[in-house]
Amino acid sequence: MSTPFSVSSRSALFTQLSDSLFDVLIIGGGITGAGILLDATARGMRAALVEMQDFAAGTSNRSSKLVHGGLRYLKQLEVGLVAEVGRERAIVYENGPHITTPIWMLLPILADGTYGWWTTSFGIFLYDRLAGVRRHERRKMLRRKEALAKEPLLRPDVLGAGYYVEYRTDDARLTLEILKAAVERGGIAVNYARAERLLYEHGRVVGATVCDGLTGRRHEVRARKVVNAAGPWVDELREWDGSKSGKTLHHTKGVHIVVDGSRFPLQNAVYFDVPDGRMVFAMPRAGKTYVGTTDTDYDGDLARPRMTVEDVDYLVRCVNFMFPSVHLTSGDVESGWAGVRPLIHEAGKSPSEISRRDEVFVSPSGLISIAGGKLTGYRKMADKVVSLVARELAKAGVGPFPDCSTAHIPYSGGDVGGSARFPGFVARMADEGARLGLDWDAALQVAQTYGSNTDKVFAVLADAGGQAESYGLPRDLYARLVYGLEAEMVVKPSDFFVRRTGMMYFDMDGVRRYRDGVLACMADWLGWDAAVYAEMEAELAQSLEDATVPLGAGDRPRPANSSPHAG
Structure with a gap:
């Protein structure tokens, strides 16, 4: 099942990159770059994307994993932003119901909290109307007993709670499915392809030198327009271009921690006040509960932000403030992640106060850079950039190209007849997986994850599912791995895990249980020698270390109201 998005296609893709003249080259394979690639290919542009790490390896895999309307932005009077992203989340849900799930969320009301009863009621009412929330998902106001019945772990002195719908997502898979949809339309996307310098002719940017991170070979990629969608590295590319002036990026770090559901048995998603004035999410998912996020200034390694002892202690205190009966300790935290937000700097504002709006910069060389923004608003950001590219190309006599149409383009895996038909689709596919010998729950999870691509995952079982046992892997995990290699450009074990x-x-x-089996399977598929195997084994060990809670968390108590995360 070799596809244009297979790891085995990388060599041919680099040849295409070297031999073609593209209408647009996109540098950066996060959600913003993915959206631009899909929009450009949907309009008929010849488009390519290069990413120096794996797709979504940066900010787009380290969010709160919500496609949400940004209720807290009402507090900052960002009414337009709330309205825009609220409408966009409905589009994301319809285009990819397999990666977006509506969930009811509690907003507890405390006597000394951010919002009182009437403010909360009106705020969520306004939020629902601005976001265009469907009638059956509009907010409800719960009195104290009702709120505690919904979530018994809440602190007993809550006055009540707002109850409203948000949308949970898998941010990395959302990015991936958008990229796959673009590739299915003729776009080119390659991971571990680092842009090392920009190419110029007569003072105009005309492409980039790109290095294949696996072979070390360099390729000159030519394009009429170059888009810098490098997330936290946007200013680095602007420096290459000599055009970093005016507004610049302000990097902040956000950390989330994960606790087993048996230790923190949260029944509902909760968005709650903490003593320093911030608000934090606690979300049940897959038998776990994750909590985040922090918001602190950051000037460290952009490729490898880490959780610190202070980050973990802070979030543990946040949990114990709202859920005092849990008595959480840092020792209960199993894993977590840290991400960097590339915000537009605003002098005098704390990290939590900086707007999440996006900004587009066009340099004298013609380099187009986009920074800031939110996961939910990726499609509008892409429309803004690609429409600008289309106008610029028209000036050069290339085109014309139509307007944005991505509001009506399902993501890869999203061709299931819309969100209303998705539950029935999943049930049918789970039955099919059970007929192939999978445990029904495992088959259900595959169907919920891969949507209309589930049949391709199941095809692996039909063709070679018996090989799973030779690697000591469950059949569903083996099928997902092989599909990842053949259709999702899995290059390294951390890409998969x-x-x-x-x-x-x-x-x-x-x-930890299946890493050896996954490494062995990948080694056979990709023909690793002993040196590459050792390199990939070390790479996976590094990823495990990055996701592990730092030693010493909880050993350095601070005064109850002391926090490095105030905002």
Whole structure:
């Protein structure tokens, strides 16, 4: 099942990159770059994307994993932003119901909290109307007994709670499915392809030198327009271009921690006040509960932000503030992740106060850079950039190209007839998986994860599912791995464990149990020699270390109201 998004296609893709003239070259394979690639290919542009790490390896895999309307932005009077992203989340849900799930969320009301009863009621009412929330998902207001019945772990002195719908997602798979949809339309996307310098002719940017991170070979990629969608590295590319002036990025770090559901048995998603004035999410998922996020200034390694003792202690205190009966300790934390937010700097504002709006910069050389923004608003950001590219190309006599149409394009795996038909589709596919010998629950999880691509995952079982036992892997995990190699450009073991399955965050025991089998299977598929095997084994060990809670968390108590995360 070799596809244009197969790891075995990389050599041919680099040849295409070297031999073609593209209408647009996109540098950066996070959610923003993915959205731009899909929009450009949907309009008929010849488009390519290069990513120096794995797809979504940066910010787009380290969010709160919510496609949400940004209720807290009402507090900052960002009414337009709330309205825009609220409408966009409905589009994301319809285009990819397999990676977006509506969930009811509690907003507890405290006597000294951010919002009182009437403020909360009006705020969520306004939020629902601005976001265009469907009638059956509009907010409800719960009195104290009702709120505690919904979530018994809440602190007993809550006055009540708002109850409203948000949308949970898998941020890495959302990015991946958008990229796959673009590739299915003729786009080119390659991971571990680092842009090393920009190419110029007569003072205009005309492409980039790209290095294949696996072979070390360099390729000159030519394009009429170059888009810098490098997330936290946007300013680095602007420096290459000599155009870093005016507004610049402000990096902040956000950390999430994961606790087993048996230790923190949260029944509902909760968005709650903490003593320093911030608000934090606690979310049940896959038998775990994850909590985040922090918001602190960051000037460290952009490729490898880490949780610190202070980060973990802070979030543990946040849990114990709202859920005092849990008595959480840092020792209960199984895993976590840290991400860097590339925000537009605003002088005098704390990290939590900086707007999440996006900004587009066009340099004298013609380099187009986009920074800031939110996961939920990726499609509007892409529309803004690609429409600009289309206008610029028209000036050069290339085109014309139509307007944005991505509101109506399902993601890869999203062709299931819309969100209303998705539950029935999943049930049918789970039955099919059971007929192939999978445990019904495992088949259900595959169907929920891969949507209309589930039949391709099941085809692996039909063709070679018996090989799973030779690697000591469950049949469903083996099928997902082979599909990842053939259709999702899995290059390294962390690509699979972190961004294709999420196991690194939500099933660390499974990673440790099956890592040898996954390494052995990948070695056979990709023809690794002993040196490459050792390199990949070390790479996976590094990913495990990054997701592990730092030693010493909880050993340095601070005054109850002391926090490095105030905002």
